[in-house]
Amino acid sequence: MKLGRFSLFGLLAAVFLLTTLVVSAQDVVTIEWWTVNSEEFDEQVQRDLVEQFNAEHPDIQVNMTLLPASGFDERMTTTLGAGQGAPDVAFFWINNWLPQALDIEPYLEADPDLGPENYFENFWNTRAVWNDTVVGLPLGVGANFVIYNKDVFDAAGVEYPTADWTTEDYNALASQLADEETRTWGGDRPRGPYRAIWYNYGAKVYSDDSTTVDGYLNSPESVASYTWLWDLVNSGATPTPADLEILGTEGTGPIDLFIAGRLAMATLNQGHMLNLIDEGINFGIVPEPAAPGSELRHANAWSLTASIWKGTEHPQEAYEWLSYWAGPEGQQFLMENGNLIPSMPDVLATYENADTEYAQAFFEVLELPQVAQWDNAHPCKGSVMSAVSDAWDLVNLGEIERDEVQATLDSLVPVGQAALDECLTRLGG
Amino acid sequence: MRLSKDLGEISAAQYEARRKSQRANTWITVRRLMGYSSAYILMTAIALVFMIPLLWMFSTSLKTRADIFAWPPSWLPDVPMWENYVAAFTSYPLARFMLNSTILVVLNTIGELVSVPLIAYGFARLRFPFKKVLFLLMLSTMMIPGQIKLIPLYSMYSRLGLIDTYVPLFLPSFFGNPFFIFLMVQYIRTIPRDLDEAARIDGAGTWTILYRIILPLCKPALTVMIVFTFLWVWNDFLQPLIYLNDFNSYPISVGLAFFQGRYSVEWNMFMAATLVSILPVLVLYFFAQKHLIGGISALGLKG
Amino acid sequence: MLATWRNMNPLARREAAEGYISLLPWAIGFLVFTVMPVGASIVLGFTRWNIVEPPVWIGLDNYVRMFTADPMFWQALKVTGLFVLISLPLKLVLGLGLALLLNLKLPGMNFFRTVFYIPAVISGVAVSLMWMWLLQPDTGVVNTILYYMGIEGPGWFWDRNWALPSVALMSIWKVGGSAIIYLAGLQNIPAHLYEAAEIDGASRWRRFWRITLPLLTPTLFFQLVIELIDSFKIFTEAFVITQGGPLRSTYFYLLYFYETAFQNFNMGYASALAIVLMVIILSATVFVNYTSKRWVYYEAE
Numbered sequence A: 001m002k003l004g005r006f007s008l009f010g011l012l013a014a015v016f017l018l019t020t021l022v023v024s025a026q027d028v029v030t031i032e033w034w035t036v037n038s039e040e041f042d043e044q045v046q047r048d049l050v051e052q053f054n055a056e057h058p059d060i061q062v063n064m065t066l067l068p069a070s071g072f073d074e075r076m077t078t079t080l081g082a083g084q085g086a087p088d089v090a091f092f093w094i095n096n097w098l099p100q101a102l103d104i105e106p107y108l109e110a111d112p113d114l115g116p117e118n119y120f121e122n123f124w125n126t127r128a129v130w131n132d133t134v135v136g137l138p139l140g141v142g143a144n145f146v147i148y149n150k151d152v153f154d155a156a157g158v159e160y161p162t163a164d165w166t167t168e169d170y171n172a173l174a175s176q177l178a179d180e181e182t183r184t185w186g187g188d189r190p191r192g193p194y195r196a197i198w199y200n201y202g203a204k205v206y207s208d209d210s211t212t213v214d215g216y217l218n219s220p221e222s223v224a225s226y227t228w229l230w231d232l233v234n235s236g237a238t239p240t241p242a243d244l245e246i247l248g249t250e251g252t253g254p255i256d257l258f259i260a261g262r263l264a265m266a267t268l269n270q271g272h273m274l275n276l277i278d279e280g281i282n283f284g285i286v287p288e289p290a291a292p293g294s295e296l297r298h299a300n301a302w303s304l305t306a307s308i309w310k311g312t313e314h315p316q317e318a319y320e321w322l323s324y325w326a327g328p329e330g331q332q333f334l335m336e337n338g339n340l341i342p343s344m345p346d347v348l349a350t351y352e353n354a355d356t357e358y359a360q361a362f363f364e365v366l367e368l369p370q371v372a373q374w375d376n377a378h379p380c381k382g383s384v385m386s387a388v389s390d391a392w393d394l395v396n397l398g399e400i401e402r403d404e405v406q407a408t409l410d411s412l413v414p415v416g417q418a419a420l421d422e423c424l425t426r427l428g429g
Numbered sequence B: 001m002r003l004s005k006d007l008g009e010i011s012a013a014q015y016e017a018r019r020k021s022q023r024a025n026t027w028i029t030v031r032r033l034m035g036y037s038s039a040y041i042l043m044t045a046i047a048l049v050f051m052i053p054l055l056w057m058f059s060t061s062l063k064t065r066a067d068i069f070a071w072p073p074s075w076l077p078d079v080p081m082w083e084n085y086v087a088a089f090t091s092y093p094l095a096r097f098m099l100n101s102t103i104l105v106v107l108n109t110i111g112e113l114v115s116v117p118l119i120a121y122g123f124a125r126l127r128f129p130f131k132k133v134l135f136l137l138m139l140s141t142m143m144i145p146g147q148i149k150l151i152p153l154y155s156m157y158s159r160l161g162l163i164d165t166y167v168p169l170f171l172p173s174f175f176g177n178p179f180f181i182f183l184m185v186q187y188i189r190t191i192p193r194d195l196d197e198a199a200r201i202d203g204a205g206t207w208t209i210l211y212r213i214i215l216p217l218c219k220p221a222l223t224v225m226i227v228f229t230f231l232w233v234w235n236d237f238l239q240p241l242i243y244l245n246d247f248n249s250y251p252i253s254v255g256l257a258f259f260q261g262r263y264s265v266e267w268n269m270f271m272a273a274t275l276v277s278i279l280p281v282l283v284l285y286f287f288a289q290k291h292l293i294g295g296i297s298a299l300g301l302k303g
Numbered sequence C: 001m002l003a004t005w006r007n008m009n010p011l012a013r014r015e016a017a018e019g020y021i022s023l024l025p026w027a028i029g030f031l032v033f034t035v036m037p038v039g040a041s042i043v044l045g046f047t048r049w050n051i052v053e054p055p056v057w058i059g060l061d062n063y064v065r066m067f068t069a070d071p072m073f074w075q076a077l078k079v080t081g082l083f084v085l086i087s088l089p090l091k092l093v094l095g096l097g098l099a100l101l102l103n104l105k106l107p108g109m110n111f112f113r114t115v116f117y118i119p120a121v122i123s124g125v126a127v128s129l130m131w132m133w134l135l136q137p138d139t140g141v142v143n144t145i146l147y148y149m150g151i152e153g154p155g156w157f158w159d160r161n162w163a164l165p166s167v168a169l170m171s172i173w174k175v176g177g178s179a180i181i182y183l184a185g186l187q188n189i190p191a192h193l194y195e196a197a198e199i200d201g202a203s204r205w206r207r208f209w210r211i212t213l214p215l216l217t218p219t220l221f222f223q224l225v226i227e228l229i230d231s232f233k234i235f236t237e238a239f240v241i242t243q244g245g246p247l248r249s250t251y252f253y254l255l256y257f258y259e260t261a262f263q264n265f266n267m268g269y270a271s272a273l274a275i276v277l278m279v280i281i282l283s284a285t286v287f288v289n290y291t292s293k294r295w296v297y298y299e300a301e
Helices: A002-027 A043-056 A072-082 A095-100 A105-110 A121-128 A150-156 A167-177 A196-200 A220-235 A241-247 A255-259 A270-279 A315-325 A328-337 A357-367 A371-377 A381-387 A389-396 A402-427 B002-008 B012-021 B025-061 B083-091 B094-125 B131-140 B146-159 B167-175 B178-189 B193-201 B206-217 B219-235 B238-243 B252-257 B267-292 B296-302 C002-007 C010-044 C061-068 C071-102 C109-121 C125-134 C141-148 C163-173 C175-186 C191-199 C204-232 C236-242 C253-263 C267-295
Strands: A029-037 A060-068 A089-091 A137-149 A185-187 A263-269 A283-286 A301-308
Touching: A029 A043, A029 A072, A029 A315, A043 A060, A043 A315, A043 A328, A060 A072, A060 A315, A072 A095, A072 B146, A072 B238, A072 C253, A089 A315, A105 A315, A121 A137, A121 A301, A121 A371, A137 A150, A137 A270, A137 A315, A137 A328, A137 A357, A150 A167, A150 A263, A167 A185, A167 A220, A167 A263, A196 A220, A196 A371, A220 A389, A220 A402, A241 C125, A255 A263, A255 A270, A263 A270, A270 A283, A270 A357, A283 A357, A301 A315, A301 A371, A315 A328, A381 A389, A381 A402, A389 A402, B025 B267, B025 C071, B025 C109, B025 C125, B083 B094, B083 B267, B094 B131, B094 B167, B094 B178, B094 B206, B094 B219, B094 B252, B094 B267, B094 C010, B131 B178, B131 C010, B131 C267, B146 B167, B146 B238, B146 C010, B146 C253, B146 C267, B167 B238, B167 C010, B178 B219, B178 C175, B178 C204, B193 B206, B206 B219, B219 B252, B219 B267, B219 C109, B219 C175, B238 B252, B252 B267, B267 C109, B267 C125, B267 C175, C010 C267, C061 C267, C071 C109, C071 C163, C071 C175, C071 C204, C071 C253, C109 C175, C125 C141, C125 C163, C125 C236, C163 C236, C175 C204, C191 C204, C204 C267, C236 C253, C253 C267
Parallel strands: A029 A060, A029 A089, A185 A263
Antiparallel strands: A089 A301, A137 A263, A137 A283, A137 A301
């Protein structure tokens, strides 16, 4: 009996010990996190952030996978398509991935420290909310704006542009600043239609209810936007597509040409702005110009949607990391140690260069209505734009006359409509 | 052009034979010299054209960021920025990445050497039903765009727990690359069958013939295989990107991509890193050449 | 198959068995690495699949749309076909020419062979930037040289009539890679044939046509098939530099496939596109293979 009780005790102790061992082994949850190395996400800063988080959360181990920015999309698409091996937490910066993002609303509601009110409202609306669900947290902010080289302006004796300028002012300034001898151009040309300037003209590629191309692609507003581009192209004050592609960088903006002092005005972004500070360039910032006689002004702005994969086995722990990474702690850390411009007003308020002229001008751009508002609600925009890209090419190559813009757009209506119809069927109406 | 082509078919020993059959020795020497110099002039001209990009990359790698696109462009920067090379190597573990690539090259080369000669010999020499259909089937695997296979293959490797290992990056080579199989088949088919038959009469079996008679004669084709395997594995970006997670296991192709940011490329550093990264490929080729030139034509001379 | 087998004598049967054994590694690899994923693509070709949600079966709709209602498909096919016609013969001839040059047994040849190999070695973004820089219409090296020769250079990548030839030029520049294969093939031509021809007093030109070329036909056949496949699959150059433009003059088939699959997330349609491409290349290869009986000479047979 004694022995029996003893052995029973022993058995219980053993079971207890084993359970604690198993439980404690299970207690540490590994979260796979994929990120990139880029201007605002420096490799070492991100490693330090993970280390800090892991130290503060002994029960969660975040495992960082660093991918090159140029290959991140292929990798994510492949894993999401295979339905396995996708990361618990990552950037879901392509809208087509979002059906695979976890709805984090329940976790947000249970979280006393974090909510939509902590983020810039327009970025929350365009990047966190999708199809009426909360698919992630907007991490960092970015925007396009016109950067001008003050030294080039001063040398030419031309006044700096102001925030209330128009597209006509842009062309006039560009012409004044262009200098054939030093091969300096006045200003670059937009990188595609139906972005900030087209929206400032009130031009849309198709109707708001996604049914009609006729009367939109070829509307007076569209014609006016393309005609403005035509004027700019034919003024000779803007680099040719050849120059832009060679001297620019990978389609995001002619930063290298600007640094070389051969472009007085360029539509660039906050990442480029930081490059310019590093290079010691004397520059100023204004929003993209409005249409003549119009107050309407848009910004091509973005934030990166940081999300949890639907297939994760540890949604709670994944949320812990997500809300740290894209929450106040992470964004503060990434701002202070790296180059991130945070998407949270309270964090941005502590930005060390917040008082500088360029930072103030940049913050004003962030307040503007965004191109993404319309674009996010219209997933067929890309397909239709690609179908009607001839108009863009023809104007840019200088292959049509000024009065042929209308006819060219008219002629593209049928292919645009066909692309829209096909896209709608594909997306299921 | 014509003269140089002629020279293409003349080697020292042939030349000797020709000496005996012709009388005008001095005339030959003159022609030879003319042939030599015209060949050199032609090749130097072409080589210069082929070298321009490399020189340009080199000059870019030595410039500051503001100088790269300055006008007028300069071939030689005033102050060469050799520190770009140091910076490129300290910002990422490029040496480590190159070592990883080398490991992958070795694994793939072993795989190809094991599989390709065997398969190619079967297609080239042995007679069996449905050979032509199977051969076309093999060729057809090269005709499908690789990207379409990404998702199903990722799914398969993931189920097998092989993500974040080198297995998906070298395993296929052990089952033969159609390009090399085809290359080898064509090569073996030009080797006279008399050699096989003679060995068979001496009592050699099929596999002995393959490994003792045929393979040693395939040195040039095997060299091409190794050179190309090196090149392709070295430059392959998509596969390692898809299958690897661990930063320290990345090959150089993926490592180079880190110089491209989301908004800009650091061209000077990128060019510096690219230049250093292609050196091993060129060095290998430089030394592999002596195995490329030779083979049957040399054999024929002795016989 | 069984009937054939039964009609074979034991020796032939043994040879066939050895043949199948030698093919075994390939067969396994084929089943695992090709049949499975390509089979999946064939099935997906009958679906609408946006990659992140389950596919929907739509029967032949993808193929019907492709052949009846998709101008992009025809444009991509036209551009790709044109590219094959331009680049294929040039690559074959220039590759051979370069190989003959490199086959000279002269001092210093190792250096030249390595230089000509360089273009095949550098890949990706560095090359594309370099080419754009070389072919820039106003300031590029090529047009500057042409200017001094009194020729007004074209717009290259930025001219709808010149973009396709420019891409072809880029791929021809890499000919040093295929020259290596010719070089290997040249090594297989027995020297005694030349010696005999020489004694007979055959001219060098005649020897090239009568000995070099016929004995090189197996290599030529290989190059023809490989370059055919490669040309149809032209992608990277256009993807990095022209993005299909200007005015879709370089909108190659694989570019359209890639955009459909990975930018528009229309993987069902992309799978159908891939299958059609495979059928097209396969037909071309079967045709080349059929004609090969007339012009490819194997010494062994």
